[in-house]
Amino acid sequence: MNDVFALMSRIAEGPSVAAVWELGTGYFGRLGFQRCNYGFTRFRGENSVGDPDDALFLTTCDPSYAQFYFRNGFFSRTPAFRWAQHNVGACTWAWVREAYLAGRLSTDEAETVRQNAAIGILAGISVSFPETSSRAKGALGLIADPGISVEAVDALFARQKDELIAVANMMHLRIIQLPFPIRRRPLTERQREALEWVADGKTTQDVALLMEVSPAMVEKHLRLAREALAVDTTTQAVAKAALMNLIFQQPPRPANGAAL
Incomplete structure (x- = not known):
């Protein structure tokens, strides 16, 4: 036992x-x-x-x-x-x-x-x-x-x-706590970051400032995220990514509790 x-x-x-x-x-x-x-x-x-x-x-x-x-x-x-x-x-x-x-x-x-x-x-x-x-x-x-x-x-x-x-x-x-290994095209780090800011209630203008890119680039990241997740709206993309543990991921922990 x-x-x-x-x-x-x-x-x-x-x-x-x-x-x-x-x-x-x-x-x-x-x-x-x-x-x-x-x-x-x-x-x-x-x-x-x-x-x-x-x-x-x-x-x-x-x-x-x-x-x-x-x-x-x-x-x-x-x-x-x-x-x-x-x-x-x-x-x-x-x-x-x-x-x-x-x-x-x-x-x-x-x-x-x-x-x-x-x-x-x-x-x-x-x-x-x-x-x-x-x-x-x-x-x-x-x-x-x-x-x-x-x-x-x-x-x-x-x-x-x-x-x-x-x-x-x-x-x-x-x-079911871990990120899903999805068969579709995976989200890029920038697509994931854009979705996370939207999930936090930020507007496109806010996200552009936070990511230091243009609003058009933010829209591109969000569009590609929607395509990768096979949904029609950014709201759906945020919800689906959250359900599949694809956003707000924890960084890998050091092995055996090693000091940072």
């Missing part, structure tokens, strides 16, 4: 999404889940995650499966996705097998079960994270390593459920 506390502390202090993901998936891999899929969005609709380019998808699966699973929308047709959309907590995939055999899955869901089974994906665990916003949703899927049965996963889950969920929750909470 002390090892888990130490791991959670390292996750809580992780400096980047990649670093936190590596710590979390290392733990899950040691339990027998080397293939992990994670998704988070702040822009979900009633039955979708919103624009995929605004969502965060992380995986340890091979690139071909990741492309198939995320970019082609396979995940959204799985019974595990439906479960995560309507539940909070964690469960094994034993219920998926039971529902499939009983004919209780939709046609699309049953087909995803068959496709996964064909490539050896039979057992695993789903974690659906609690969120404070009706538009936010995060979930984690842990795919059991080859040779690990549904029954073996159930037994492990019964023994280590609390520990596993604690690590998963800490990983999720840290990831």
Whole structure:
């Protein structure tokens, strides 16, 4: 248990999404889940995650499966996705097998079960994270390593459920605090600075003085920021950048508390 506390502390202090993901998936891999899929969005609709380019998808699966699973929308047709959309907590995939055999899955869901089974994906665990916003949703899927049965996963889950969920929750909470690694063109430092001044209530003239550029250059920075974030107004750009932790970022901390 002390090892888990130490791991959670390292996750809580992780400096980047990649670093936190590596710590979390290392733990899950040691339990027998080397293939992990994670998704988070702040822009979900009633039955979708919103624009995929605004969502965060992380995986340890091979690139071909990741492309198939995320970019082609396979995940959204799985019974595990439906479960995560309507539940909070964690469960094994034993219920998926039971529902499939009983004919209780939709046609699309049953087909995803068959496709996964064909490539050896039979057992695993789903974690659906609690969120404070009706538009936010995060979930984690842990795919059991080859040779690990549904029954073996159930037994492990019964023994280590609390520990596993604690690590998963800490990983999720840290990831959503950090800047999103977006797939669109990233904001430049000047675009970010302009948005931050606007968020502070400054006018274009104010921002021009503060940044020591012309008002026309400020407008250019804001226009390019709107394009990068795929929004129509500067107000929307500020809101979206804030939601995605892209403005008012903390500078990197010195390692091990070293003096400045």
